[in-house]
Amino acid sequence: MLRRVVGPKRRPDDWTTPHERALVRLSDRLDGPLDPDEALWLERHLDACEDCSSAAVAYQEERELLRALPMPEPPRDLFARTMTAIDTEEARRRGGGGVAVLARRLAPYGALGSVLIVALVVGATAFAPVTNIDVDGPGPAIPTALATSLPSTVPSARPPATPEVTPRPPAPTPIALPDVGPVSWARPADDGSYAVTLAAVGEVCAPEAAPDCAPIDSTASAVVTIDETPAQVVAAPGGSQFVVADATTRQAGGSIFALALAPTGDTGPDPSAEPSVSPSPEASPSLSPEPSIPASFEPSPSPLPVERLAILDDVVLVGEMAAYSPSGTWFAFTARPADGSHGPDVYVWRSDWTEARALTDDHLSVFASWLGERILASRVDESPAPVPSASPAALESPATGGSSSPSASPSPSSEAAQSEQRPVESILIDPESGTVSALPSDAIWRPSVDPDGRFVVYWDGTVVVDEDGLTVSPAEGRLVVARFDATAESIVSDPVTLVDGRIGDWDARWDEHGGRLALWVADPEVAGVGELDAYSVDPSTGIDLNDPLLADVIALPGLSIGHGRLAWATPPGQGGEGSRLQVLAWSGDDAGTVSSDPGPGDAPVIVVR
């Protein structure tokens, strides 16, 4: 599922312009003597080029400035505290900490599909409280507030693995949050089907007491039953319709289908009805964001009758971004054909259509987010790669075109061109008219704008397309958040880094007021899990990234945010248990967490988005 991100392969001896070559050589020259031919070329160029010769002076000045930086004095207690930390670590290891270390390594990655690892973690939990064990690694699903308040999570102050769970304090008074919307998730049933369950959040507990909070009541019967294992389930605003991608859409290719609930009180759909799915969006189009799940609901005694409509078959669903438009009229997603004939395109479906339609045909476009009822999409720039794969300079003098220390420089590779970093652009598509306009800002990949159009999360950098042209991955750059001007449709501040360096997939979503941001970032090495952060957005001050609501929580892909709560799923294997639905809920100044009972076995629960 997770693509391997290929590193930059732009060769050091590919030049767009002689000035670029000169700047590279000026830099190389500072680190070691240049090849004589190249040095001669550089001297000639500098004589002719004023800008490059001023760069030569500037580089030299930089060096002198940097070397003149004063050497700071480390704090006096640094030695003592570091040695204490190491001694504590050593004591922990000697004192049977081996089990804890093993559990720590395995627990967060437990077993998406690996029974062996679950078994190991279960074994380990018998000796150590795995759920609270790690603090400096990726960590278990503990909100930051918890991490700061639980003494057992202080890295080196933790005593050598206590072989049993510390008795917990008496149950706290749960906090009732009546305004918080319900949560919905799909959990595996015994017969291999998945039951979509809807439950009120009701009461939550302060994070440090969350394990004492009664689990979310999931005893209500399924709202809908899905026969196949779903990869993603997305609920329409209003909750009477779902789009489901079955698990085979992850890789081999599968079906994306819609399930429409019969209106409550109805006797059920007319079996002879047209395959168009009700309710018709035109019937009650509402432009204000509605709850993605009804704000109040009556648990129904049995699954409601549903109509099922395949909206796209034999495709691989790309990414985690698929979403209904705020009014619920449209459903947009990214897919590519299962036969591997070409790369991804943006698709849209309206609930009175019999199938989804492709909005792009360049085969290197992805859906990013909704901006009102318009689609924000990103595509790989089709114009020729900025760097020709065989530049005259490289062809003419391969010996001198390389590095200043040729022994360490790899020979130019012919594959380099295929995984060239590619520039990107983002576009706005009106699904009604098909009108396309480009966002003015360059180098924006997958912008996710909040509903009020004030902020945007996006990849600021380049992408690479894999060799068969099927997947597009971030290459060099960073995931950032910046202020957005919805009227000008452009970014109006310097971006601030959320994640620097190589990343794979991510999913950034805002609640319906743009008051909270949830960001899931795929683990670059372990497929199918990632880390979840959440922030609040203050209308008067902005986003304080120093004060996350949730930080570095291990989570499965798929999150639902809005109506006072953020829901995600923990991977199976956390603490040796099955996968759970986890909820962070807030109302005014009150906030707390609550979770569902763990699901059976190692099948993950699927959050309904």
Place this chain on the structure above:
Amino acid sequence: MLGSYPGSLVLDRGLPLTSAGDRSEAARTIEELFARHHAEIYAYILRMVRDREVAADFTQDAFVKAYRAYDSLQEPAHARAWLYSIAHRVVLDEMRRRKIVRFIPWEGEMRGSAPSVEHEAMETRLSGPLARALDRIPERQRAALLLAEVHDLTGLELAAALGISHVAARALLTRARESLRQALAAEKEAERQAEAARDEEYRSRLSHRRPS
């Protein structure tokens, strides 16, 4: 090899599950390495994170991680680059985890770099145009420049510390030098304008005082 970028979201994935046998040797070695290199490691981290408290925490983290990853130190001669590589990972990973010095103001200065509290608290000697310019360039470029120019890591050492190939390290350094040049030019220009504004104000005050 390309594609395994060590500064990833997850630390300690490759933690060797060592037996309890030779740990004291590891602890002793790390203690020696600390004595020899902690000042420069601390200096590097401080220059990256620009906050003394955080730098001290990260230095401690780096040496604890070095202790844990002791088995991955194959060649004592490379210990210094190895320590830098661990410190570099700590900085990049932990900066992301702790989200330090990152705040989007809702109002106020949007373009350009506003001095943060940490920045103000920096040694005044350091907080000239150079420090502000360093702040403006991407973290990995800043790291490459500092390691190469200030901490004298060369060629393969630099690549090892950054956890990237030799070619990629050189390319990063090239970009860093150019980024810094532009950032310094921007800082100088900003300073020049501020000075011009002051001069202007001064002149206008003078002209007001002048008896008519």
